[in-house]
Amino acid sequence: MTTDVITSAMTDASSAKLAGKSPIAAVPEMWETFKSDMKLVNPNNKRKFKVIVVGTGLAGASAAATLAELGYQVDAFTFHDSPRRAHSIAAQGGINAAKNYKGDGDSVHRLFYDTIKGGDFRARESNVHRLAEVSVDIIDQMVAQGVPFAREYGGLLDNRSFGGAQVSRTFYARGQTGQQLLIGAYQQMARQIGLGTVRLFNRCELVDTVVIDGRCAGIVTRDLVTGHVQSHAAHAVVLCTGGYGNVFFLSTNAMMCNVTAAWRAHQRGAFFANPCYTQIHPTCIPQADDTQSKLTLMSESLRNDGRVWVPAQAGDERSAADIPEGERDYYLERLYPSFGNLAPRDISSRAAKRAVDSGRGVGPLKNGVFLDFSDAVARLGKEVVQERYGNLFEMYERIAGEDPYAVPMRIYPASHYTMGGLWVDYELMTTVPGLYCAGEANFSDHGANRLGASALMQGLSDGYFVLPYTIGNYLAPMLNKPTPGVDHPQFKAAEAEARQRFQGYLDINGTRSPDWFHRELGKIIWNHCGMERTEQGLEQALTELPALYAEFQKDLRVTGDGSSLNQTLEKAGRVDDFFQLGMLMCRDALERRESCGGHFRSEFQDDEGEAKRDDEHFAHVAAWEWTGDPMRATRNVEPLDFTTVHLATRSYK
Amino acid sequence: MSRHLSDIKLKIWRQAGPEAAGRFESYLVASISDEASFLELLDVLNEQLISEGREPVVFDHDCREGICGTCSLMIDGQAHGPQRGTGFDRIVESGGYITADTGGAPDANLIPIPKPVAEAAMDAAACIGCGACVAACPNGAANLFTAAKVAHLNLLPQGQAERFKRVEAMVETMDQYFGSCTNHGECEAACPKEISIDVIALMNQDYRKAKFKNRKTLSRR
Ligand SMILES: Cc1cc2nc3c(=O)[nH]c(=O)nc-3n(C[C@H](O)[C@H](O)[C@H](O)COP(=O)(O)OP(=O)(O)OC[C@H]3O[C@@H](n4cnc5c(N)ncnc54)[C@H](O)[C@@H]3O)c2cc1C
Numbered sequence: 001m002t003t004d005v006i007t008s009a010m011t012d013a014s015s016a017k018l019a020g021k022s023p024i025a026a027v028p029e030m031w032e033t034f035k036s037d038m039k040l041v042n043p044n045n046k047r048k049f050k051v052i053v054v055g056t057g058l059a060g061a062s063a064a065a066t067l068a069e070l071g072y073q074v075d076a077f078t079f080h081d082s083p084r085r086a087h088s089i090a091a092q093g094g095i096n097a098a099k100n101y102k103g104d105g106d107s108v109h110r111l112f113y114d115t116i117k118g119g120d121f122r123a124r125e126s127n128v129h130r131l132a133e134v135s136v137d138i139i140d141q142m143v144a145q146g147v148p149f150a151r152e153y154g155g156l157l158d159n160r161s162f163g164g165a166q167v168s169r170t171f172y173a174r175g176q177t178g179q180q181l182l183i184g185a186y187q188q189m190a191r192q193i194g195l196g197t198v199r200l201f202n203r204c205e206l207v208d209t210v211v212i213d214g215r216c217a218g219i220v221t222r223d224l225v226t227g228h229v230q231s232h233a234a235h236a237v238v239l240c241t242g243g244y245g246n247v248f249f250l251s252t253n254a255m256m257c258n259v260t261a262a263w264r265a266h267q268r269g270a271f272f273a274n275p276c277y278t279q280i281h282p283t284c285i286p287q288a289d290d291t292q293s294k295l296t297l298m299s300e301s302l303r304n305d306g307r308v309w310v311p312a313q314a315g316d317e318r319s320a321a322d323i324p325e326g327e328r329d330y331y332l333e334r335l336y337p338s339f340g341n342l343a344p345r346d347i348s349s350r351a352a353k354r355a356v357d358s359g360r361g362v363g364p365l366k367n368g369v370f371l372d373f374s375d376a377v378a379r380l381g382k383e384v385v386q387e388r389y390g391n392l393f394e395m396y397e398r399i400a401g402e403d404p405y406a407v408p409m410r411i412y413p414a415s416h417y418t419m420g421g422l423w424v425d426y427e428l429m430t431t432v433p434g435l436y437c438a439g440e441a442n443f444s445d446h447g448a449n450r451l452g453a454s455a456l457m458q459g460l461s462d463g464y465f466v467l468p469y470t471i472g473n474y475l476a477p478m479l480n481k482p483t484p485g486v487d488h489p490q491f492k493a494a495e496a497e498a499r500q501r502f503q504g505y506l507d508i509n510g511t512r513s514p515d516w517f518h519r520e521l522g523k524i525i526w527n528h529c530g531m532e533r534t535e536q537g538l539e540q541a542l543t544e545l546p547a548l549y550a551e552f553q554k555d556l557r558v559t560g561d562g563s564s565l566n567q568t569l570e571k572a573g574r575v576d577d578f579f580q581l582g583m584l585m586c587r588d589a590l591e592r593r594e595s596c597g598g599h600f601r602s603e604f605q606d607d608e609g610e611a612k613r614d615d616e617h618f619a620h621v622a623a624w625e626w627t628g629d630p631m632r633a634t635r636n637v638e639p640l641d642f643t644t645v646h647l648a649t650r651s652y653k
Numbered sequence: 654m655s656r657h658l659s660d661i662k663l664k665i666w667r668q669a670g671p672e673a674a675g676r677f678e679s680y681l682v683a684s685i686s687d688e689a690s691f692l693e694l695l696d697v698l699n700e701q702l703i704s705e706g707r708e709p710v711v712f713d714h715d716c717r718e719g720i721c722g723t724c725s726l727m728i729d730g731q732a733h734g735p736q737r738g739t740g741f742d743r744i745v746e747s748g749g750y751i752t753a754d755t756g757g758a759p760d761a762n763l764i765p766i767p768k769p770v771a772e773a774a775m776d777a778a779a780c781i782g783c784g785a786c787v788a789a790c791p792n793g794a795a796n797l798f799t800a801a802k803v804a805h806l807n808l809l810p811q812g813q814a815e816r817f818k819r820v821e822a823m824v825e826t827m828d829q830y831f832g833s834c835t836n837h838g839e840c841e842a843a844c845p846k847e848i849s850i851d852v853i854a855l856m857n858q859d860y861r862k863a864k865f866k867n868r869k870t871l872s873r874r
């Protein structure tokens with residue numbers, strides 16, 4: 001079965017369906033060009049349009065608030081009890097912006113260039129340039145919302161450095177930057193809820209998107225408390241539903257993060273781009289045992305002052321303090337002298353994996369590397385270190401049971417972020433007209449690897465400063481034209497399908513829980529489509545996954561019923577979608593016969609073990625089209641043109 | 654190395670729905686590693702229950718890191734959440750924000766904020782909206798949560814324009830949904846983010862001033 005699939009996917013379908021719609025202008029002028037040419041909706045007419053925003057993380061909350069301020073009627077959906085619980089809340093380290101407040105040579109162009117290079121030249125220049133341009137507005141907006149960013153004694157904003165950059169451009173609020181930004185955006189949206197311009201549907205999960213006459217007409221949701229399935233019609237729908245890193249089961253994502261919204265949209269015609277581009281974050285607390293349900297991130301900002309090392313000799317059983325300087329291998333500093341401990345994430349993760357695989361891992365399970373602060377404490381004093389990282393150190397101590405001021409932290413890479421996602425054009429519209437996608441859920445800005453502190457920037461850029469402009473361009477011609485309501489037969493059909501799907505899970509009555517299947521699925525993906533991938537491994541995964549999926553469909557057990565709160569039933573639907581996505585990820589990884597960013601194919605590396613890109617054959621986006629079976633999805637390509645930066649081998653040496 | 658703990662007995666309050674009658678049920682988890690968190694212990698229990706065809710224990714959770722505020726358990730009488738309903742959201746909607754529509758903000762460094770002020774605002778803003786304070790309070794009051802939000806915004810220069818309008822609206826919305834504070838101080842002890850009870854004094858002070866000022870502003874209109 002698999003070989004057949006592999007060859008059929010080789011024939012890339014035409015890219016006609018993938019018009020990126022970047023404005024015709026030089027890259028730095030594109031956004032201004034777009035804004036001066038776009039169609040506008042008159043302020044008084046905006047209230048005639050209903051926009052559905054699914055997700056209330058940074059992207060969703062900022063979009064909902066801004067669209068409502070402009071005058072649109074907004075319906076916002078989240079499966080959480082409150083918008084403030086979205087996974088953005090957990091982001092720790094910071095948010096980038098090309099403010100150049102430090103006068104250290106930063107600029108819009110530099111942020112643009114760093115992001116393109118960090119993404120290993122696999123992102124669209126036009127989108128990334130716009131991101132760098134609006135980054136500065138984000139900081140202004142968030143300060144106006146009352147976000148208590150870290151400050152210097154003079155009262156001006158402080159910055160720190162993140163991986164993949166040689167300037168200090170990261171704004172932060174202790175180790176809780178995501179929380180503070182989300183609360184800012186949430187409060188801005190709450191104001192609109194209070195004013196009645198945003199209607200909030202909480203504990204309400206999107207289970208389908210509805211496409212009528214070639215445009216997105218609305219969504220179908222399931223109320224998680226009552227099980228009630230319902231349709232909602234709108235002029236446009238925006239998905240801000242986050243990433244799919246939980247496909248690995250163990251990840252730094254919150255437990256409820258899932259791919260369902262994006263996947264159901266994919267099944268209705270939205271192309272899924274670059275699913276194999278996943279980010280494995282280098283600094284997480286290593287797994288302690290098999291009951292482990294999630295992994296905890298230790299912010300990348302720690303690498304500003306912490307030094308990564310392992311014992312030089314394999315099998316060294318001594319404790320960290322007993323290993324003399326000369327017998328330690330500070331491998332990042334050794335391999336990448338100019339970036340050192342701040343080498344980008346994909347590179348640092350692979351280096352950690354290799355250190356552990358070579359038998360030099362540390363900790364009781366030999367599954368980690370050291371992140372050592374003793375030099376920083378000696379140089380800066382404990383107080384300064386505490387002020388910078390105090391809450392992260394506390395979190396570490398609570399989880400790992402060791403005091404990082406006294407013994408080095410132990411860290412190991414874990415699934416963290418997904419660069420892949422729904423394909424969108426310059427206006428953030430998917431291949432389904434009227435269906436938009438923003439934040440981590442889309443594929444747009446990070447290419448094959450995301451730089452630290454750039455996801456928060458992208459989510460807020462999309463929601464505050466991009467969508468509110470681009471959506472008007474789509475809506476303007478629809479003024480006073482009738483659109484289908486929720487009694488349209490297609491809404492009814494989608495509702496019936498959703499009910500059947502949930503009943504289907506209940507009816508299987510097998511023996512294994514959704515969590516059991518999720519854990520097994522995660523192992524296959526981690527082993528074969530994780531930090532290093534090989535043709536053979538991916539082919540093996542593509543045999544194991546359908547087999548396990550078939551078992552899921554036969555042997556799943558969901559207790560209870562569908563008409564009340566049933567967390568096992570919710571989970572069943574999410575695991576189902578993860579299975580299908582997992583297959584597509586492996587197919588995408590198999591077809592991309594090069595190494596780039598987070599996608600490292602062992603067959604494609606140079607003599608020093610660095611990724612070898614193949615620009616001649618793969619300088620493109622792969623966007624997959626649903627055909628009824630993920631094993632048979634069609635691969636479309638959008639070529640990437642580089643007119644402003646030169647394609648270069650990414651080097652951090 | 655992790656060790657295994659055996660025969661963990663759990664007594665869990667089970668209730669089919671908000672209206673249904675509830676009861677304590679006893680469960681036994683035969684063995685679990687000492688590295689597991691309490692939520693992971695419940696995962697193991699639920700796996701066991703599902704495999705026996707019994708109803709798993711329903712519990713809210715998400716980040717498992719203590720930042721999202723979703724989990725809501727009362728363990729050995731100590732509150733780790735709940736009792737907030739949507740009341741917290743209503744309080745924020747009534748005034749827990751700064752009015753600054755997207756697009757019009759001045760440069761972020763235009764108004765310097767002294768570090769101690771920014772730090773104090775951040776201390777208050779660290780609240781995760783978990784509701785442990787309400788659960789711990791014998792009156793079911795939400796004063797610590799509300800005051801943390803008031804303090805966060807009222808301390809900042811950006812929050813001054815709406816300072817008094819904000820506190821009045823938020824306190825009055827709070828009173829519609831929650832009990833009244835009689836200074837037990839249980840909230841501070843239960844708060845996982847160490848929000849200081851001093852924020853309540855600040856809120857009360859601003860509220861008294863607000864009642865006076867807002868009346869004056871109204872009469873001047
Ligand atoms: C531990 C951690 C730390 C991080 N630190 C940083 C950092 O320091 N800097 C940085 O730039 N990035 C960081 N990131 C990445 C960043 O936090 C995320 O990429 C970003 O917050 C995603 O925002 P979002 O708005 O796209 O989605 P999310 O915040 O994930 O929000 C998704 C929303 O969609 C809703 N939703 C999802 N599916 C459905 C559905 N089917 N129906 C209804 N609602 C649905 C959810 O309820 C939620 O409201 C970190 C990530 C992690 C995991």
Ligand code: SF4
Pocket residue numbers: 779780781782783784785786787797798801840843844845846847848
């Ligand atoms: S004040 Fe403390 S206890 Fe109350 S909601 Fe906030 S974090 Fe939770």
Ligand code: FES
Pocket residue numbers: 713714715716717718719720721722723724
């Ligand atoms: S699960 Fe997020 S705070 Fe407990």
